[in-house]
Amino acid sequence: MSYTERDAVKFAYWVPNVSGGLVISDIEQRTNHSAEYNRKLAQIAEKAGFDYALSQIRFTAGYGADEQHESVSFSHDLLAATTTLKVIAALLPGPWNPALAAKQIATISYLTNGRVAVNIVSGWFRGEFHAIGEHWLDHDERYRRSEEFIRALRGIWTEASFTFRGDFYRFNDYSLKPKPATPLPEIFQGGSSRAARDMASRVSDWYFTNGNTPAEIARQVDDIQEKARANGHSVRVGVNAFAIVRETEEEARSVLAEIISKANPEAVNAFGHEVKNAGKASPEGEGNWAKSSFDDLVQYNDGFRSNLIGTPLQVAERIVALKHAGADLILLGFLHFQEEVEYFGRRVIPLVRELEEAKVLAAE
Template identity: 70%
Template sequence: MSSHQITFAYWVPNVSGGLVVSKVKQRTDWSYEYNVRLAQAAEKSGFEYALTQIRFTAGYGADNQHESVSFSHGILAKTEKLKVIAAILPGPWKPALAAKQLATIDHLTNGRIAINVVSGWFRGEFDAIGETWPEHDERYARSEEFIRSLKGVWTQDNFTFDGKYYQFKDYTLRPKPVQKPHIEIFQGGSSRAARDMASRVSDWYFTNGNTPTEIKKQIDDIREKAKANHHHVKIGVNAFIIARDTEEEAKAVLQDIIDHADKDAVNAFHGATREAGAASNEGEGNWAKSTFEDLVQYNDGFRTNLIGTPQQIAERILELKNVGVDLILSGFLHFIEEVEYFGEKVLPLVRQLEEEQKQILQDKSA
């Protein structure tokens, strides 16, 4: 149980279609202008991080996609406190370029850039842009080398590295990042290879939405392995948040999203995820137990069950914190107004519950 306040991030809608694979009406837009207003609203509402998405090809409703790193920098230029996590895919990006690119942005924004290393799960995207497609565990091995290379370049002079995928010889990057020891590194994935990589090299691990019981199993596994590696990793959990004045209204919004699901797109996504999961050693992936309804929100955000009244959601967030979650990665239907509602109605209740729990623990130890 963490003594620190739980942290909140939101998915940046830098791709079209919002955060659900549904034809339901959304007052969310993928334009830069909308995203600047959203970032400023999120910053004022208590969100500390924003995560941009990486897509190279259309699919699942995301017909248009802005590039993640440049879009992240654009948002940072219009905010003051928000930290933006830029998604980067090893293969298209090389660590030398990423290290220099991000170090520059770090200086321009006084330490407000982070990186999400995406190992890749959709082969069609790699084939479309002419990138090689390593096997499942090899993609994570490559990502681990990518992260080790970034850390080395960002923290050492005369860095030398002789890996299978990347090599450096006596390389010194200057200026190094503002952030110390280095720019924060996030990653996702639920496979054995993904969790093991997080337990060795990543600062943060994102997992798909799930119940507190199932999330705790992953957290305990990662942290036990991280401890053996003399490493610590923080945990972020995906959640699609539907906060309304009544539980009935919130559930009706969820049902409307599912009723208007883009069936062809969801089924295509399901097929691609099953293929990706089957490629892992354990034969499972991020979406191994996901139903059709789960996949309407493509990172299982409905399963986290942050759907209801502000009080219900705040209590469920505290449950997640108590099993070891450090960050809630949030998606919304109508982003700007729902981010503002969350900041006004839900977040104060979360902080109140955290303080009450803290006081109870202090009283017990007195």
């Protein structure tokens, strides 16, 4: 049998370390942002077969997220409550300097046997930067800064004496000891603009994209991988999705309809205004949310568009279709995290593994 762990699609979940859940809706969400809830959730996810958890970074209230826990310290708390789960801590260049970030993450890596990773967020919300007194850069400049941030992190973590001359960061014979545990912390990033994809093709280990159809995911993957090969670089792709898995498709679709019918129009439209303006600021005038409808925007990262809504078998088949399109990881949000993560691990992941193995064997 040639099916190996490397062939298996990875699973991650959004850490609800901010209030309001993962949809901009007044529907009941049995999810909260407390430490106790999240520790238990991390343990449930680990047992269910999830590989990663992704913490969120926000500095200001908005769109239902009135309260926000800081991502790095919250991630460390989840790592302390688990044994195998990897936690991806979100970092925002500007508020974070790469020297501080490199040292923080190296220490957490040391303390957790290498289970911490980072997600470099270039930023889309101008009002947030203004609120905390951070200079707001033009779209592509934010990605240039993020690329320098990543190059600095990797250089600090790998070189005995690191020197760097960038437009945003400078280092002079800097030596960080101890280094992170082996393997080095993986570096994730997101975005769908030209600048985001080009950056991923040069420096990132993982590229997150918003939810979409397999055909659209394949188009992005082909573009990134072609450029990555030309750069002599290797990058893997994660896709956002919001899962509604029920015993019948009718029940799952009914839940989706209720989420949208109870959406907060003012908050959804305000969020849409900000993210679409951020995308229009790119040279090509298109970013992550360029084609998102009102219904899509009810879930922050177009999670409904990945269509993981239906029975366990339907959702498993759609995950394998996304994998066939080039997705190496599925990043999931849920309405009721603890219950639904457990259910997903029990009912969906085993079916995904069976389908993956069957495809490998059929190809032999």
